[in-house]
Amino acid sequence: MSWKRFENFAGIVLPCLVGPAMIVALYLIFMVVPSERDQGIVQRIFYVHVPSAWTAFLGFFVVCGASLLFLWRGTDVWDRIAKASAEVGMVFCTLVLLTGPIWARPIWGAWWTWDPRLTMTIILWTIYASYLLLRAYGSEDDQIARYAAVLGIIGAIDIPLIVVSVRLWRGIHPAVMMSRDPQGGLRDPWMRFTLLVAALTFLLVYAWLLLVRVRALRIADEVERLHRANRIP
Amino acid sequence: MSGVWQILAKDLRIEFRSKTGLGSLFVLGLLVLLIFQFALPEKPTPESAAAALWISFVFAGTLGAQRTFLLERENLALDGLKTAPIDAASIFLAKMLGTLVTLTILQAVVVPLTALFTGIIPPAPLGLMGVCLLGNVGFSALATLFASISVASRAREVILPLLIFPLLVPLVISSVKASAVVLGAPGDAVVWVRVLVAFDVVFSVAGWLLFEQVLRE
Amino acid sequence: MDKFPYLFAAYSIVWIVIFLYVVSLDRRARRTERNLEELKRSLTQRLPG
Numbered sequence: 022m023s024w025k026r027f028e029n030f031a032g033i034v035l036p037c038l039v040g041p042a043m044i045v046a047l048y049l050i051f052m053v054v055p056s057e058r059d060q061g062i063v064q065r066i067f068y069v070h071v072p073s074a075w076t077a078f079l080g081f082f083v084v085c086g087a088s089l090l091f092l093w094r095g096t097d098v099w100d101r102i103a104k105a106s107a108e109v110g111m112v113f114c115t116l117v118l119l120t121g122p123i124w125a126r127p128i129w130g131a132w133w134t135w136d137p138r139l140t141m142t143i144i145l146w147t148i149y150a151s152y153l154l155l156r157a158y159g160s161e162d163d164q165i166a167r168y169a170a171v172l173g174i175i176g177a178i179d180i181p182l183i184v185v186s187v188r189l190w191r192g193i194h195p196a197v198m199m200s201r202d203p204q205g206g207l208r209d210p211w212m213r214f215t216l217l218v219a220a221l222t223f224l225l226v227y228a229w230l231l232l233v234r235v236r237a238l239r240i241a242d243e244v245e246r247l248h249r250a251n252r253i254p
Numbered sequence: 255m256s257g258v259w260q261i262l263a264k265d266l267r268i269e270f271r272s273k274t275g276l277g278s279l280f281v282l283g284l285l286v287l288l289i290f291q292f293a294l295p296e297k298p299t300p301e302s303a304a305a306a307l308w309i310s311f312v313f314a315g316t317l318g319a320q321r322t323f324l325l326e327r328e329n330l331a332l333d334g335l336k337t338a339p340i341d342a343a344s345i346f347l348a349k350m351l352g353t354l355v356t357l358t359i360l361q362a363v364v365v366p367l368t369a370l371f372t373g374i375i376p377p378a379p380l381g382l383m384g385v386c387l388l389g390n391v392g393f394s395a396l397a398t399l400f401a402s403i404s405v406a407s408r409a410r411e412v413i414l415p416l417l418i419f420p421l422l423v424p425l426v427i428s429s430v431k432a433s434a435v436v437l438g439a440p441g442d443a444v445v446w447v448r449v450l451v452a453f454d455v456v457f458s459v460a461g462w463l464l465f466e467q468v469l470r471e
Numbered sequence: 472m473d474k475f476p477y478l479f480a481a482y483s484i485v486w487i488v489i490f491l492y493v494v495s496l497d498r499r500a501r502r503t504e505r506n507l508e509e510l511k512r513s514l515t516q517r518l519p520g
Contacts, residue, residue, distance in 0.1 A: 032501075036494055043486050051479040092467055147420035154416055158409035164470075168403045171464050172417060175399070178460055179421050186424035186449050190431070233497045240504050243511075251514060 024098065028232065035229040042222040049215040063127045068215055070120040072223035073113045074142055080110020080227060081145060085177030088170035097242065100166040103173055104156060105234035109227055111149040117142045140187050148176045257340035261348035266355060268325050275321060283314040283364045291371050298372035300437035304430045307368045311361060312426065316415050318356050319397030322349045323405040342466035346398065350461065353394040361386050374437055381436040388450040389429035392457055396421055399461040402468045425453050
């Protein structure tokens with residue numbers, strides 16, 4: 022299946038899935054899932070906060086994968102995917118950092134906590150920012166795609182090291198790190214189900230936005246190419 | 255391997271012959287330490303001394319890491335380097351070692367100054383030197399790789415801190431924590447040293463592999 | 472507890488509006504791409520080589 026075919030197919034299927042999926046997720050979050058015992062209604066932010074975080078991290082790994090493929094294969098589409106994923110991933114990363122304090126304030130009294138997840142996310146945000154800034158400042162270099170790819174790969178390699186060092190910094194013993202990060206005790210099966218649905222929905226939203234953005238980047242590249250080929254200033 | 259030594263020797267010769275350069279590095283290191291002393295009102299502790307040490311190192315070191323590629327800007331020397339019969343990975347090794355040497359000298363100035371300003375004499379000087387070296391290696395690896403990008407790109411040198419500071423987080427956390435312990439703070443340095451070693455290995459190898467992508471036209 | 476249906480309605484409306492907007496953005500991008508292809512074709516006809 023050619024890329025064009027795949028894109029046309031996804032361009033129809035994704036919105037058809039995403040649109041209803043979000044309605045379903047919203048329904049679950051507001052009408053179905055029970056309130057958490059200790060935190061009350063505010064806890065529902067969690068169903069948007071956590072999926073955003075997962076998507077933000079996925080987004081950067083896509084930047085890395087696309088960067089590797091770009092360096093290996095050389096076709097421009099991988100560079101466009103890397104750039105688009107950095108933009109969309111950045112959006113989700115920002116959402117995590119905005120919903121986090123909104124959730125933290127009523128629950129823990131403080132707007133910001135240095136708990137591992139938030140700390141990790143703000144560092145990820147700065148890595149995204151440095152990637153986007155490099156692309157912005159260096160946009161006139163013809164090698165910029167290559168430089169950005171190197172940054173994308175190194176950034177992703179760094180993430181596990183950041184996770185380990187941040188957790189150690191917060192005093193979480195290494196032996197404990199091997200076990201799964203507790204989601205705060207989701208006892209009710211509806212809670213787990215809602216989180217899963219929300220996560221899948223956000224994943225689909227990410228994929229859809231990625232597709233839309235890649236197309237826009239491709240058009241921009243084509244226009245650029247035509248300008249150069251026809252020597253239009 | 256001989257190519258590596260040749261480039262390294264050439265770079266070091268240029269470094270030590272230049273009248274300016276290294277001096278500005280030391281002064282910057284000193285200045286950051288000074289500002290730190292004025293900014294922190296309380297009595298110095300091993301933790302704050304370690305913090306001052308590494309912040310000073312990171313700022314001055316970022317400046318220092320550029321030098322190895324800035325000197326290639328003259329006379330299109332970088333193009334000469336690219337066409338030389340030596341592979342990119344070896345060039346990276348030479349550049350990284352050059353930065354390592356420069357920054358070791360920087361540390362040799364900054365560490366005693368920190369001890370002087372804070373009054374905290376390192377009880378385990380060899381341990382501190384070890385931590386400093388480990389931190390230096392990881393820093394040099396990352397800084398060398400991205401200095402080549404920042405010098406080559408139109409974005410210029412201002413972008414180097416933007417590129418490497420987020421990536422340096424594990425290094426900074428580990429170096430500061432390990433240094434604090436070695437300077438007398440309670441805790442276990444070994445776990446931080448392990449992170450440092452992992453960081454050093456991972457980014458030395460990554461830089462060594464990826465540098466070719468930066469040099470490629 | 473009884474106000475939840477309103478919350479659901481409000482957020483759903485926000486989502487639907489944003490969703491339709493992105494769909495329209497994509498539609499316009501597709502149209503631009505088609506125009507671009509036509510432009511390319513007429514350019515290569517006018518200026519061969």
